[in-house]
Amino acid sequence: MKSQPTYQASENPFDDERPSKTKMKQASHELQALGEDLVSLPDSRIAPLNLSETLLAAIQEYRRTRSHEGKRRQMQFIGKLMRHTDAEPIREAVAAMKLGVARNALELHEAERWRAELIASDDALTRWMAEFPATDAQQLRSVVRSARKDASLVPEKRSGRAYRELFQLIKQAQIEAAGGEQEQDEPGDE
Structure with missing residues (x-):
């Protein structure tokens, strides 16, 4: 009778270094x-x-x-x-793209929040000027006043010209502020 070959632990035929099919x-x-x-x-x-x-x-x-x-x-x-x-550069590009999309969405939500607050109260105007001092205060007050007037005339329709103009003004101020922060973060020629 033939006996089955006995394998030592190192001789196991299933002990390959290659990855499993799964x-x-x-x-x-x-x-x-x-x-x-x-x-x-x-x-x-x-x-x-x-x-x-x-x-x-x-x-x-x-x-x-x-x-x-x-x-x-x-x-x-x-x-x-x-x-x-090499998949790593692709992963980095995809991650950067997703991060950029998320950042843009966050910036838009922030601008919408500021617009709603500016239309709702005068205190928001003071906070805005403290956070974004480079904004033209007279222009901002004028646009906010017009947006409030548009909102009071037709409360359910908040897409008047001044409402959109206020949003654009907010976005522009945020972009300028972000550009200034990036310049401060970068090392200078000192």
């Missing part, structure tokens, strides 16, 4: 998800990533494809091509 599939799905984020980036963000011509062509083809199944298959192809590409 881990390979998980990595493939992660790359495919990253590919979905990649195709949503604008061309101006994709260009500095130095992607291969094949991958760039696949991204363009994905954008041209209209059918659901065609997009799914093209995304799988993009995921396959990304296995041979």
Whole structure:
């Protein structure tokens, strides 16, 4: 009778150094998800990533494809091509884009909050001038007065010219203030 070969712990045939099939599939799905984020980036963000011509062509083809199944298959192809590409710069570009979108949304919400407060109370005007001293106070008061007048005439319709003008004035002041903060954060020529 033949005996079964006995394996020592180091001789185990299943003790390979390569990743399991499950881990390979998980990595493939992660790359495919990253590919979905990649195709949503604008061309101006994709260009500095130095992607291969094949991958760039696949991204363009994905954008041209209209059918659901065609997009799914093209995304799988993009995921396959990304296995041979360094994914870290792509992750950084996607993260930067998402951060920028979140920051823009936050700035818009902040501007809307200021607009509502400025229309609602005179105390908000004092707080605004303390926070944004570079703002032309006379122009701001005039626009706030007009926006209040528009709001009192038609309370449910708050999209009058002065209402929009106040929003633009707030956004501009926030942009100028943010630009000044960035200049202060950067080291000078001292």
